[in-house]
Amino acid sequence: MISLHSSINLNPVADLHADLHQRGVMVVDDSSMHRYSAHLCLSAFGISQVIEAANGKAALEHLASIAQPPAVMMLDLEMPVMDGIEVLQQIATFAHKPAVILASSSDEVLISAVATMAEALGITLLGAFRKPINPADLADALSSYSAATAAPGTDTKNALAPDLAQLKQALERANIQVFYQPKLDLNTMQVAGVEALARWKNAQGDWIPPSLFIPLAEEHGLIGDLTLSLLEQILQDMNNWWEHGQYIPVAINLSAKSLAEFNLANEIIQRVIRQGIPAHFITFEITESALVVDLPSALATISRLRLKGFGISIDDYGTGFSSMQQLSRFPFSELKIDRSFVHGAPERQYLRNILKSAIDTGTRLGIKTVAEGVETEAELHLLQSLGCNQAQGFLLARPLPGRELLGWIERAAQSQTPYAKPLSLDN
Structure with missing residues (x-):
């Protein structure tokens, strides 16, 4: 052994x-x-x-x-x-x-x-x-x-689990905040964008896992309200970054229930126009499982957002059972490779083959490939050698509040970290 x-x-x-x-x-x-x-x-x-x-x-x-x-x-x-x-x-x-x-x-x-x-x-x-x-x-x-x-055990999770009244209050007070995890361009090692992640700290100072409050929002028809609340924060942060000369694209997750909400696409489009952010700076990430919940509604919402210029990413690619079928029927602009295919790939040939196949698929379709969950130098170098476009993970940067993102980029630039170069409208 x-x-x-x-x-x-x-x-x-x-x-x-x-x-x-x-x-x-x-x-x-x-x-x-x-x-x-x-x-x-x-x-x-x-x-x-x-x-x-x-x-x-x-x-x-x-x-x-x-x-x-x-x-x-x-x-x-x-x-x-x-x-x-x-x-x-x-x-x-x-x-x-x-x-x-x-x-x-x-x-x-x-x-x-x-x-x-x-x-x-x-x-x-x-x-x-x-x-x-x-x-x-x-x-x-x-x-x-x-x-x-x-990791929190069952008892701890139960103690942290919010009820519906707490969730409604958190939404009313905008207590569910946005953190951002940087994504790097693997050719230039510059910041290529960020993924927006929902974070909620309760009155006792405990962080409530998204796995507890997002299903609650979906169950009670509040997922659209949560999505729009996060989007408003994101748009404000983006305008603040633009004022400082940093034009940072943002990726946002959309749940299956969000895709089924008839008017959500209109609400998103109106808010983005009102804030003056070009649609192509925003990408919506959608998991494979979300695509089969309500196919007509998913196709309508995704197609309308794509028509307006937003990016659409298939998240956790490879974890579903009909990936090629989904790629052929939806107008995706990005393929996001699940962490399970990145972890261990440098040491395991069969994982390297799967990873290479996913990256090659994105290349053949002319869409961007993004690997998530990069935690080791070996994983990073392998992704670069296979031609993956972008990556994110704890090796590169952990999620941080929007007010700290510019400071993080500036500190990284001062330490001569190559991926900390400012972004411009031409990036």
């Missing part, structure tokens, strides 16, 4: 979550040699509580016999008695689940499929690797445990 033939020094890994030391790690693998190698590696990282199981059945029996599960389970997929897929299906039913690191000698496509299954089952997945796992990859996976467990 672990390759110890590496130049990495097996020293204790700094900043591992306390749970890893207190609750330990379970290694489930039918190979005694792989279990031994994993045990040595974990011990070298400073983890003394290491539990071994030779198959899935033995692992589950041990979990049933203890009050608290280990923090992490390193799980092989190919095992006698009970394979790793069965183990994942079983632990998904547990009230308290260990986080999981998958290891397998199978091909990368199969490993990726099982990883997707695990996440869909609600299991915290720290990594999925082909055997033998490099100690550096294992260290990274274990280090991410803190971030994984820091």
Whole structure:
């Protein structure tokens, strides 16, 4: 499971979550040699509580016999008695689940499929690797445990969940604000635009996840009001940027319910005209799933916006099941590649092939390609080599309020960061 033939020094890994030391790690693998190698590696990282199981059945029996599960389970997929897929299906039913690191000698496509299954089952997945796992990859996976467990749990999310009255009040007071994540041109490494993201901080100072308030707005017919409220803020910010000589294009998400609202296109067009912003500086991002909710309404809204000069982006491209069909029937100007095809692509040939295919599709259709979720230099360089037009992600910039965007560009320019050059009307 672990390759110890590496130049990495097996020293204790700094900043591992306390749970890893207190609750330990379970290694489930039918190979005694792989279990031994994993045990040595974990011990070298400073983890003394290491539990071994030779198959899935033995692992589950041990979990049933203890009050608290280990923090992490390193799980092989190919095992006698009970394979790793069965183990994942079983632990998904547990009230308290260990986080999981998958290891397998199978091909990368199969490993990726099982990883997707695990996440869909609600299991915290720290990594999925082909055997033998490099100690550096294992260290990274274990280090991410803190971030994984820091995500709000069900109880925390329930406590943050707003009710309808709170949402209405937030809309009336414009408390749901816009943050912007910069996108970079991968040829010039200049700012090519920003994506507008909805952010809501409640009266207690807690950030309410969009996954909680956007479905609430959709359920109660307020998604159009939310969209227009955000658009008004965006247009004001754009005018402020223009006054400072920064002509920054903005991308805005439109939900499936928004597309079905008959008068929304008119409201958008009127507001943009009133603020004097050219339509081609604004792109509306629409997910593939939104396109099949109400096809006639979606076609009408998208076509009207495109007719007026707005950009239309197909968001999360590749996550649906009819991408080529959607590209042929909708007037898209941009193809946005989902993070799931960017992450791990430098190391996995099949992901590189999918990524290249998506970029080539955009090139053949003459539309812009944008990759989201770029977090490593290797991902950035791969996208550049494949001819992707633009990218965004935490490696490049995190979302920030509109009032801070110009300052961010100025600070980056002073530090001679190449992508901080001012934009002009000619860009």
